[in-house]
Amino acid sequence: MSIFSFDEEIGKLTVNGSCAVIDSEDDGFEQENSGVLWHKNLLSENPRSEIGSSHLAAPSSSPLNIVNGRRRSSVYDKMSVVTPPNTRRLMLPSNEANSDNSSFCSPSTLKKHGLRVLEDFRPIRVLGRGAYGKVLLVKDSHTSRLYAMKQLKKAEILIHEESDTSPNKEEALEKRLERTFAERTILSELEHPNIVKLFYTFHDHHKLYLVLQFIPGGELFYHLKEQGVLDEDTVTFYAAEISSALKFLHSKGIVYRDLKPENCLLDERGHLVLTDFGLSKKSAKNSNTATDNLLNPGEAVDTLYSIIGTPEYCAPEILEGKPYTQNCDWYSLGCLVYDMLTGKPPYTGVNHKVILNKIMKDKTPKIPTYFSEGMKDFLGSLLKKDVTKRWDVDRLWNTDGPKPKKKKAGQAKTTSFQSHFVFRKIDWAKLETGEVQKCTTGPILPIITNWELAENFDTEFTEMRLDSETENNCINIQRLIRPGDAQVFQGFSYVASTSYLERHF
Numbered sequence: 001m002s003i004f005s006f007d008e009e010i011g012k013l014t015v016n017g018s019c020a021v022i023d024s025e026d027d028g029f030e031q032e033n034s035g036v037l038w039h040k041n042l043l044s045e046n047p048r049s050e051i052g053s054s055h056l057a058a059p060s061s062s063p064l065n066i067v068n069g070r071r072r073s074s075v076y077d078k079m080s081v082v083t084p085p086n087t088r089r090l091m092l093p094s095n096e097a098n099s100d101n102s103s104f105c106s107p108s109t110l111k112k113h114g115l116r117v118l119e120d121f122r123p124i125r126v127l128g129r130g131a132y133g134k135v136l137l138v139k140d141s142h143t144s145r146l147y148a149m150k151q152l153k154k155a156e157i158l159i160h161e162e163s164d165t166s167p168n169k170e171e172a173l174e175k176r177l178e179r180t181f182a183e184r185t186i187l188s189e190l191e192h193p194n195i196v197k198l199f200y201t202f203h204d205h206h207k208l209y210l211v212l213q214f215i216p217g218g219e220l221f222y223h224l225k226e227q228g229v230l231d232e233d234t235v236t237f238y239a240a241e242i243s244s245a246l247k248f249l250h251s252k253g254i255v256y257r258d259l260k261p262e263n264c265l266l267d268e269r270g271h272l273v274l275t276d277f278g279l280s281k282k283s284a285k286n287s288n289t290a291t292d293n294l295l296n297p298g299e300a301v302d303t304l305y306s307i308i309g310t311p312e313y314c315a316p317e318i319l320e321g322k323p324y325t326q327n328c329d330w331y332s333l334g335c336l337v338y339d340m341l342t343g344k345p346p347y348t349g350v351n352h353k354v355i356l357n358k359i360m361k362d363k364t365p366k367i368p369t370y371f372s373e374g375m376k377d378f379l380g381s382l383l384k385k386d387v388t389k390r391w392d393v394d395r396l397w398n399t400d401g402p403k404p405k406k407k408k409a410g411q412a413k414t415t416s417f418q419s420h421f422v423f424r425k426i427d428w429a430k431l432e433t434g435e436v437q438k439c440t441t442g443p444i445l446p447i448i449t450n451w452e453l454a455e456n457f458d459t460e461f462t463e464m465r466l467d468s469e470t471e472n473n474c475i476n477i478q479r480l481i482r483p484g485d486a487q488v489f490q491g492f493s494y495v496a497s498t499s500y501l502e503r504h505f
């Protein structure tokens with residue numbers, strides 16, 4: 001199905017491609033005054049901001065970082081970026097193409113065309129917050145089903161830092177737009193038991209909305225904070241579920257690029273679900289082909305160049321600004337496994353340069369001597385800074401043919417990732433068909449007495465008032481969005497197929 005079909009259909013119904021502007025009462029749940037973006041509040045309340053005012057001035061592109069304990073936000077384009085040769089450019093509209101900012105339609109028009117609108121959902125509480133907006137627990141007013149609604153503020157995506165005088169402003173904007181569409185486009189094409197499901201997307205004057213499956217067990221980050229460290233069996237179970245999701249993504253030509261505990265959620269049975277595909281990248285090679293047109297086993301997706309991700313979990317080749325492939329995700333898996341076992345990733349630092357220096361100084365990461373021999377071997381193979389010596393897991397992956405022999409602990413060479421000693425208790429065949437996820441429980445069973453309470457999410461979010469934005473230091477959105485800017489979000493709206501919706505409810 002064409003990913004841009006809905007808005008394009010509606011576009012045809014309008015005169016000169018313009019639709020009615022949504023009334024001010026159709027704004028988001030937050031009861032913001034129409035057209036107002038609350039900057040000071042966004043900054044002071046953002047729990048991920050540790051940092052000084054220069055970072056705070058630009059939430060959309062800042063390396064927002066830890067404040068409470070270990071929480072880290074992803075880094076976008078703050079660091080220098082070499083333009084990827086295969087980046088698909090979004091066409092920015094010319095000013096005369098649309099001079100009234102009205103690339104979206106009224107709720108009644110959207111409804112008529114089977115699209116969802118904000119008023120279909122009742123907000124219940126805040127689940128989390130990221131660089132561009134909040135994630136809310138919402139209830140469908142028609143069906144009473146619960147969803148996680150990710151809201152992205154258009155102005156945050158469109159505006160530039162006033163201090164940014166670089167000639168590449170337009171290019172940076174294109175990249176932000178591309179990433180915004182990437183999450184919606186990539187998720188709408190995927191179905192895997194360890195990847196969050198996307199049901200609907202739509203947009204109004206101020207925001208873009210992604211209506212996702214609500215994963216009630218909270219972030220792995222939250223459970224790590226509660227438990228400190230996890231035992232090897234628990235960690236290898238999660239590593240197997242993440243690997244299955246990563247291998248699936250790579251086979252579709254997608255690099256995830258943002259593996260970290262904050263993006264790993266636990267479902268009601270304690271199985272791991274990857275969320276936040278805002279930094280994922282689909283290979284240009286097969287972006288115009290059917291989604292089931294797989295790359296050959298082990299074939300690399302296009303080489304990428306953007307420095308992106310969360311530095312503590314980033315592969316050295318990304319931090320160095322070198323070209324990289326999907327193999328970067330396997331290095332990040334090594335960092336995450338190390339983090340779950342020890343309480344922190346192998347290299348930490350205030351920015352990517354500090355982390356890179358530490359990686360370069362070290363011959364190999366310091367793997368604690370108390371780890372089992374199998375785990376030392378596993379981590380040593382994933383955390384190789386030289387990508388040519390690192391495990392090429394996509395090539396080593398093996399579920400076909402006879403069951404591979406399990407390797408002994410400490411055996412460095414393995415012919416199959418799945419047959420490594422650390423995975424000796426994993427039933428890969430059942431994991432990959434989704435039977436494990438459907439019929440068994442994971443090692444940590446989240447306590448859920450009432451799904452609407454979102455008990456496994458940080459109270460700093462769940463106790464946040466839904467209308468917490470205050471009127472201080474507001475910036476009028478109309479001054480920030482230039483005529484024609486809003487047009488760039490055309491094509492964002494989406495409804496999953498009926499069979500997909502039925503399969504997951």
Ligand SMILES: Nc1ncnc2c1ncn2[C@@H]1O[C@H](COP(=O)(O)OP(=O)(O)OP(=O)(O)O)[C@@H](O)[C@H]1O
Nearest residue numbers: 073074128129130131135148212213214215262276
């Ligand atoms: N489907 C979901 N179910 C439950 N909670 C969710 C879901 N999606 C996101 N969240 C919560 O909201 C938080 C922020 O979501 P997400 O990481 O997608 O936002 P983001 O803006 O991309 O963040 P970042 O700036 O860190 O990249 C998550 O860490 C999680 O706690």
